[in-house]
Amino acid sequence: MYSQLYLTQLKKLHAAKDRPRGFGGKVKDLGAFHTYMKQWDPKTVLDYGCGKGAILSKLQEQYPNTSWIGYDPAVKMFDINLKNKTFDCVFSNDVLEHIEPEYLEDVLNHIWQLGTKYIWLCIDTLPARKKLADGRNAHLILENKEWWQEKLQKRNGKIVYIQLSKKGKLHAAIER
Numbered sequence: 001m002y003s004q005l006y007l008t009q010l011k012k013l014h015a016a017k018d019r020p021r022g023f024g025g026k027v028k029d030l031g032a033f034h035t036y037m038k039q040w041d042p043k044t045v046l047d048y049g050c051g052k053g054a055i056l057s058k059l060q061e062q063y064p065n066t067s068w069i070g071y072d073p074a075v076k077m078f079d080i081n082l083k084n085k086t087f088d089c090v091f092s093n094d095v096l097e098h099i100e101p102e103y104l105e106d107v108l109n110h111i112w113q114l115g116t117k118y119i120w121l122c123i124d125t126l127p128a129r130k131k132l133a134d135g136r137n138a139h140l141i142l143e144n145k146e147w148w149q150e151k152l153q154k155r156n157g158k159i160v161y162i163q164l165s166k167k168g169k170l171h172a173a174i175e176r
Helices: 004-015 033-040 054-062 101-114 145-153
Strands: 044-048 067-071 087-093 115-124 158-164 169-175
Touching (some): 033 087, 033 115, 033 169, 044 101, 054 067, 087 101, 101 115, 145 158, 145 169
Parallel strands (some): 044 067, 044 087, 087 115
Antiparallel strands (some): 115 169, 158 169
């Protein structure tokens, strides 16, 4: 679902001491996610691409009756085996824009395989401030709402909410 070269770059970025709050190290506005969390009331949630886990920790505090698991192949403590595992909900915040384009379908398939009832996605549609070591923008996929919506509609489930914020964040709630 990613090249080894890219995974190595991501591991370096996540471990960089000059960005302790970057790459999953700070809590961000989650838009309408909380509304859907209350409505869905999932028992298990996977934070797919949780980075350093700051949002994961905050969500664990906010929803103590939900079992939360973090997954991120670029962060050692969250590089867990998900084989044969499923979750009521997959939450993925600012992840898909970082996926190498040739692996996007594999990653989306993985998310859909893991999430049995609900999927919450937040996708940045604008360039990142950060550059990769090879000079590319850290957001490898820069596409608009319509492009993403078409990708998501091809999958099993119904998009019950999709909204593009003024800051270029696309929030989507999918019910399966």
